[in-house]
Amino acid sequence: MLSAVEIKSPEQIEKMRATCRLAAKVLEFIRPHVVPGVTTGQLDKLCHDFILDHGAYPAPLNYKGFPRSICTSVNEEVCHGIPGNRVLREGDIVNLDITTILDGYHGDTSDMFLVGEVSDEARKLVEVTRESMWRGIRAVRPGGRIGDIGAAIYAFAHGEHGYGVVEAYCGHGIGREFHMPPQISHVGQEGRGRRLKPGMTFTIEPMINTGSPECRVLDDGWTAVTIDGGLSAQTEHTVLVTEDGVEVLTLRSDETPPGP
């Protein structure tokens, strides 16, 4: 039996807007710091302090034992990379995943960063991953189905580009809790799954691999990597289902809202 999906009240939606706006601001703030020579631990510290300075708390810190405030996933790392002494090098691609808790509500967003000049293969993977997320977002409409989202992502990333779409990790409902129902698969079937209703908030966060979609978790208990050592990329937004479409709650100033 699937548990119910929360429909947020107007007051809750305002709180979601505020925390998501802050999470987006963290990604804007950190961008100029992601350069060759910086460590993932330094990026974590900068984001940690920025979040606290804005009256919020970093949700990953101590979440199920996660030891840092953000996730940093480099190259073949799919997600949940732990910040530390790793130095970012020219040519790396890295996902920074930010989750804020402001006034009790979670905002979750991530983006890819290119460290200096990167290979054409890496750049194309990042561009296709971002576009696949946007295709998923544009599939959200009241009365639509959750499966429409993954179907749009899969058709683009795998169907058009031949990439592996990770199935082991999904998007999720979000609010007072970090991870709530519903689960949002990035490999869906159009017209299948729960019906989308105004007031639902959830993330869309496809992980796309150049090779196999399969992952394994390193001995640190967190870092997921591609099974074949191929590159992986991910981008994430938190969205709200509205009366006539979708609102991207973690939209940054460099991004265009999805049209009708």
Ligand code: MF3
């Ligand atoms: N931010 C991740 C997500 O998008 C979850 C990170 S859990 C952590 O769902 F413990 F690794 F931080």
Ligand code: CO
């Ligand atoms: Co998420």
Ligand code: CO
């Ligand atoms: Co996230």
